[in-house]
Amino acid sequence: MRSDISGFxxxxxxxxxxxxxxxxxxxxxxxFYGFAPMxxxxxxxxSTLLAKGNDNEIYGLYRIADENSKKSxxxxxxxxxxxxxxxxxxxxQLIFPHKRYQISPVWRGERPQQGRxxxxxxxxxxVIGDGNLSIEYDAEIISIVxxxxxxxxxxxxxxxxxxxxxxxxFLKTIVAENEIVETIKLIDKIExxxxxxxxxxxxxxxISPERIQQLKTFLNVEKIGDNFEILKWLETMNLNEExxxxxxxxxxxxxxxxxxxxxxSLVKISPKLARGLTYYTGTVFETIFDGSMRTIGSISxxxxxxxxxxxxxxxxxxxxxxxxxxxxxIPKLMEEGFLKSDKLSPATVxxxxxxxxxxxxxxxxxxxxxxxxxxxxxxxxxxNLGAQLSYADKKGYNFVVMANEMELLEKKxxxxxxxxxxxxxxHFESMEKEVLEFLKKK
Amino acid sequence: MRSDISGFxxxxxxxxxxxxxxxxxxxxxxxFYGFAPMxxxxxxxxSTLLAKGNDNEIYGLYRIADENSKKSxxxxxxxxxxxxxxxxxxxxQLIFPHKRYQISPVWRGERPQQGRxxxxxxxxxxVIGDGNLSIEYDAEIISIVxxxxxxxxxxxxxxxxxxxxxxxxFLKTIVAENEIVETIKLIDKIExxxxxxxxxxxxxxxISPERIQQLKTFLNVEKIGDNFEILKWLETMNLNEExxxxxxxxxxxxxxxxxxxxxxSLVKISPKLARGLTYYTGTVFETIFDGSMRTIGSISxxxxxxxxxxxxxxxxxxxxxxxxxxxxxIPKLMEEGFLKSDKLSPATVxxxxxxxxxxxxxxxxxxxxxxxxxxxxxxxxxxNLGAQLSYADKKGYNFVVMANEMELLEKKxxxxxxxxxxxxxxHFESMEKEVLEFLKKK
Numbered sequence: 001m002r003s004d005i006s007g008f009x010x011x012x013x014x015x016x017x018x019x020x021x022x023x024x025x026x027x028x029x030x031x032f033y034g035f036a037p038m039x040x041x042x043x044x045x046x047s048t049l050l051a052k053g054n055d056n057e058i059y060g061l062y063r064i065a066d067e068n069s070k071k072s073x074x075x076x077x078x079x080x081x082x083x084x085x086x087x088x089x090x091x092x093q094l095i096f097p098h099k100r101y102q103i104s105p106v107w108r109g110e111r112p113q114q115g116r117x118x119x120x121x122x123x124x125x126x127v128i129g130d131g132n133l134s135i136e137y138d139a140e141i142i143s144i145v146x147x148x149x150x151x152x153x154x155x156x157x158x159x160x161x162x163x164x165x166x167x168x169x170f171l172k173t174i175v176a177e178n179e180i181v182e183t184i185k186l187i188d189k190i191e192x193x194x195x196x197x198x199x200x201x202x203x204x205x206x207i208s209p210e211r212i213q214q215l216k217t218f219l220n221v222e223k224i225g226d227n228f229e230i231l232k233w234l235e236t237m238n239l240n241e242e243x244x245x246x247x248x249x250x251x252x253x254x255x256x257x258x259x260x261x262x263x264x265s266l267v268k269i270s271p272k273l274a275r276g277l278t279y280y281t282g283t284v285f286e287t288i289f290d291g292s293m294r295t296i297g298s299i300s301x302x303x304x305x306x307x308x309x310x311x312x313x314x315x316x317x318x319x320x321x322x323x324x325x326x327x328x329x330i331p332k333l334m335e336e337g338f339l340k341s342d343k344l345s346p347a348t349v350x351x352x353x354x355x356x357x358x359x360x361x362x363x364x365x366x367x368x369x370x371x372x373x374x375x376x377x378x379x380x381x382x383x384n385l386g387a388q389l390s391y392a393d394k395k396g397y398n399f400v401v402m403a404n405e406m407e408l409l410e411k412k413x414x415x416x417x418x419x420x421x422x423x424x425x426x427h428f429e430s431m432e433k434e435v436l437e438f439l440k441k442k
Numbered sequence: 443m444r445s446d447i448s449g450f451x452x453x454x455x456x457x458x459x460x461x462x463x464x465x466x467x468x469x470x471x472x473x474f475y476g477f478a479p480m481x482x483x484x485x486x487x488x489s490t491l492l493a494k495g496n497d498n499e500i501y502g503l504y505r506i507a508d509e510n511s512k513k514s515x516x517x518x519x520x521x522x523x524x525x526x527x528x529x530x531x532x533x534x535q536l537i538f539p540h541k542r543y544q545i546s547p548v549w550r551g552e553r554p555q556q557g558r559x560x561x562x563x564x565x566x567x568x569v570i571g572d573g574n575l576s577i578e579y580d581a582e583i584i585s586i587v588x589x590x591x592x593x594x595x596x597x598x599x600x601x602x603x604x605x606x607x608x609x610x611x612f613l614k615t616i617v618a619e620n621e622i623v624e625t626i627k628l629i630d631k632i633e634x635x636x637x638x639x640x641x642x643x644x645x646x647x648x649i650s651p652e653r654i655q656q657l658k659t660f661l662n663v664e665k666i667g668d669n670f671e672i673l674k675w676l677e678t679m680n681l682n683e684e685x686x687x688x689x690x691x692x693x694x695x696x697x698x699x700x701x702x703x704x705x706x707s708l709v710k711i712s713p714k715l716a717r718g719l720t721y722y723t724g725t726v727f728e729t730i731f732d733g734s735m736r737t738i739g740s741i742s743x744x745x746x747x748x749x750x751x752x753x754x755x756x757x758x759x760x761x762x763x764x765x766x767x768x769x770x771x772i773p774k775l776m777e778e779g780f781l782k783s784d785k786l787s788p789a790t791v792x793x794x795x796x797x798x799x800x801x802x803x804x805x806x807x808x809x810x811x812x813x814x815x816x817x818x819x820x821x822x823x824x825x826n827l828g829a830q831l832s833y834a835d836k837k838g839y840n841f842v843v844m845a846n847e848m849e850l851l852e853k854k855x856x857x858x859x860x861x862x863x864x865x866x867x868x869h870f871e872s873m874e875k876e877v878l879e880f881l882k883k884k
Contacts, residue, residue: 034819347476377476
């Protein structure tokens with residue numbers, strides 16, 4: 001990946017092929033569960049973009065023909081705000097629960113010197129209910145994300161699972177109501193700060209040493225054993241309605257994930273998981289690498305929110321969704337060698353042109369290969385066979401077809417595997433059978 | 443299609459599914475010929491965007507956090523300028539001929555009151571040579587466009603074919619050199635103006651009535667018969683080197699199209715076809731509807747250009763390409779009923795939940811259906827069966843799976859075709875065979 005304009009990365013052809021293959025795999029998984037593709041316009045009203053109080057790193061649009069034209073629209077910086085706006089505008093024509101995914105670029109008007117991406121892809125999947133939405137959808141979304149990562153042959157990973165009601169229900173028993181947000185902020189960055197810094201900060205919100213100890217026990221409960229044991233521990237606490245409701249939901253989701261054939265080892269309860277101060281209100285989850293890629297951080301995350309369209313509509317649209325960080329993930333997987341990117345052509349076979357007098361014949365051979373379902377490029381430039389084979393090699397072709405004048409007259413050609421060096425004669429009248437057999441050989 | 447912000451159209455879910463299906467079909471055709479996908483960044487330097495002297499209807503970007511920030515980048519208005527810039531920046535890493543397609547949105551900063559699209563999709567395919575590019579690629583591009591339209595079940599259409607060298611070689615014999623551009627402009631709009639207006643204007647460039655008559659004969663030669671007869675007529679003229687070269691190239695392409703199994707009736711020589719004052723220098727073509735959709739105008743067009751990267755690089759990159767007007771075409775085909783858009787889900791089967799006590803069992807059934815390769819949605823909201831079947835109907839599902847408590851205990855369920863009303867019992871232990879058989883029935 002390289003950038004011609006800083007912050008706007010572009011792929012080289014081999015990388016683009018891998019990227020698209022992954023996007024196609026992800027789409028297929030989403031569609032396997034009945035999620036429909038959605039594509040919103042790149043621009044939104046700036047008032048919509050700013051409604052939730054963002055950090056202002058937004059690109060506005062102006063007409064260069066009229067610099068003083070009204071500046072009212074800007075580029076989306078995520079896919080959630082457009083989803084909310086789309087649901088509100090089209091509510092009358094949507095069928096609820098509305099299940100959609102969107103894989104699209106988003107833009108952030110970062111200062112160039114920060115060296116951050118100013119264009120990158122987001123990959124979001126959400127189910128939106130009209131008024132209410134069953135908890136079972138939470139389990140479905142989690143299982144879809146796990147299945148997507150499995151289908152991509154992503155190396156070791158696991159999903160941390162929690163429910164915000166457990167965390168906030170618990171905190172209400174040891175922190176004053178108006179300090180809860182700050183406490184969650186602190187918990188959210190617990191893995192990025194030192195224990196000393198944590199201790200120093202937590203004393204601002206909690207005075208009683210006993211309560212601080214309670215908090216630490218709670219934050220470490222994920223270490224006591226497997227999900228069954230953690231859940232047991234959480235259940236015995238029986239703190240308040242909110243907390244208990246969160247525990248029941250969490251248990252429910254774990255049961256459903258079993259039915260969806262998600263192995264226990266892939267999901268781990270993490271009572272301290274908060275997923276920031278985002279709009280999440282129930283289930284939250286985050287998928288992270290284990291092993292060699294663990295430094296990357298989270299690959300995916302998501303959760304349940306009570307109302308997608310707050311501030312936009314009086315109607316209540318609860319939802320549950322996830323985002324997969326493909327813009328960071330895919331280049332990293334390429335770098336680490338988990339995704340091969342040695343093909344520069346989507347085709348399987350290159351038909352070479354050994355004798356340009358008969359170019360029509362080669363074109364007919366290529367056409368016949370396509371007719372029998374084989375993606376085929378014809379090399380049409382006026383170059384000798386050596387140059388053509390070198391082109392095949394550089395573009396990552398495994399198979400080439402060659403024929404000289406004599407062979408063409410005898411209505412045959414040669415198909416060659418460039419890797420194994422093996423080659424066979426193929427006859428025009430039985431090309432389908434002969435070629436398909438040759439391509440199947442290892 | 444509707445717009446929340448004027449000029450930025452968005453699809454409803456059923457339309458989006460059709461649109462994506464078409465895009466996938468187009469991509470598959472392009473890839474069948476070894477063209478690789480390419481995605482350039484949405485933003486380009488404004489200096490790049492304006493290099494060819496455009497009409498200034500460009501969206502510039504500014505950071506709303508800093509309105510006075512340097513305004514140097516803007517959104518692409520087509521896919522050709524980004525292609526040229528990409529080829530120049532990455533020339534060292536590309537393998538030539540570089541064969542790529544790009545299907546992406548572009549943006550035009552039109553004044554809102556003009557009621558024109560400000561965001562729309564373009565679909566471009568090009569081959570770029572380094573220094574030179576064989577004429578055979580022209581035929582390949584034309585055949586790909588025709589095959590794409592065929593694969594989309596586009597109703598009656600044909601492709602007009604010409605070579606700019608024929609037109610300009612001929613004009614050089616009857617018009618002064620410095621009037622040629624204006625004459626081509628006039629010819630280009632011949633079908634939009636009255637014969638009187640044409641006569642009045644042409645007299646500005648050509649004084650001799652005899653020459654005007656020659657021009658009119660030339661412009662009408664496409665009516666004298668089939669391609670063979672038109673070519674014969676063009677060949678006998680033997681006007682000058684440029685003209686003769688164009689005729690040879692045209693003939694060559696017609697021969698190659700035969701090898702690519704393009705029926706004669708689909709391609710029609712049109713010596714007056716110019717394709718505007720664009721950068722085309724040789725082959726030009728344009729595909730138009732016949733029959734009920736003829737008013738739409740051209741569906742696709744393209745041609746050969748001597749140098750893609752003029753003004754950007756000293757290196758010469760000739761190319762040939764085409765664009766398919768999907769943003770106008772697809773909504774029109776939907777409107778006219780050529781593309782059905784009655785499905786709101788990409789899934790095939792909806793598993794209903796008749797008895798929520800057993801919700802895990804229904805989730806297991808859905809999981810098993812997915813395992814055997816069937817895209818399956820589970821209806822998870824707490825609604826009665828009638829509401830669930832109505833959801834299935836509204837979302838365009840043909841098949842639903844249902845089971846009551848008794849059936850679940852007996853490890854079976856019912857699969858029903860909502861169109862034919864036919865239904866079968868399926869047993870969990872032989873689900874794969876029973877379901878696949880049922881889905882296959884008409």
